[in-house]
Amino acid sequence: MSKKFARSAIALGSNMGDPQRTLAAALETLAQTPGIILEAKSSWYRTKAVGPPQPDYLNGCSILQVEISPQALLTSLLAIEQKFGRVRREHWGPRTLDLDLLLYDDLILNEPNLQIPHPRMHERAFVLVPLAEIAPNWREPLSGCTIENLLQEVDRSDVHLVKDE
Ligand SMILES: Nc1ncnc2c1ncn2[C@@H]1O[C@H](COP(=O)(O)OP(=O)(O)OP(=O)(O)O)[C@@H](O)[C@H]1O
Numbered sequence: 142m143s144k145k146f147a148r149s150a151i152a153l154g155s156n157m158g159d160p161q162r163t164l165a166a167a168l169e170t171l172a173q174t175p176g177i178i179l180e181a182k183s184s185w186y187r188t189k190a191v192g193p194p195q196p197d198y199l200n201g202c203s204i205l206q207v208e209i210s211p212q213a214l215l216t217s218l219l220a221i222e223q224k225f226g227r228v229r230r231e232h233w234g235p236r237t238l239d240l241d242l243l244l245y246d247d248l249i250l251n252e253p254n255l256q257i258p259h260p261r262m263h264e265r266a267f268v269l270v271p272l273a274e275i276a277p278n279w280r281e282p283l284s285g286c287t288i289e290n291l292l293q294e295v296d297r298s299d300v301h302l303v304k305d306e
Pocket residue numbers: 215219229232233234239240241242243253254255256257258259260261
């Protein structure tokens with residue numbers, strides 16, 4: 142019997158330690174996780190931090206094919222964050238690794254520990270620029286807008302492609 146996969150989009154970010162290495166290792170760990178296949182990954186982008194003053198971030202996005210539920214995927218993402226030494230400090234403060242679940246097919250989910258689509262994705266150029274690179278026509282189910290359309294509404298001047306990857 143063929144297996145039923147869902148598609149999910151995730152965002153990756155890091156601004157402590159060695160971000161490029163951490164993000165690459167996080168993707169590798171995800172790809173080795175049972176029930177998750179890495180379908181696509183964006184380039185990395187150097188982005189000005191949103192929130193309290195802190196170093197620039199390296200951000201990117203990835204598309205996954207998943208056989209696991211949204212909650213199970215979140216659990217995997219949080220475990221990988223822990224593995225790479227994330228210490229939770231101030232709200233929106235610096236971190237070695239941040240993994241956000243952005244989209245899961247066209248699902249809308251409002252659970253206490255998990256909201257899909259990610260409630261702030263539509264306003265974040267550091268999410269929309271890399272996501273538009275790999276999924277420009279995916280529709281954010283709350284607005285019905287494509288990622289490409291959402292990107293046109295934000296200022297992308299603080300998001301710069303990292304060329305040496
Ligand atoms: N779509 C989602 N993706 C990831 N975490 C989510 C999502 N929806 C809710 N959460 C909850 O948010 C918690 C993570 O909060 P965290 O402190 O990392 O937020 P943040 O990364 O600082 O800010 P932001 O959520 O704005 O990116 C997770 O433990 C999870 O329960």
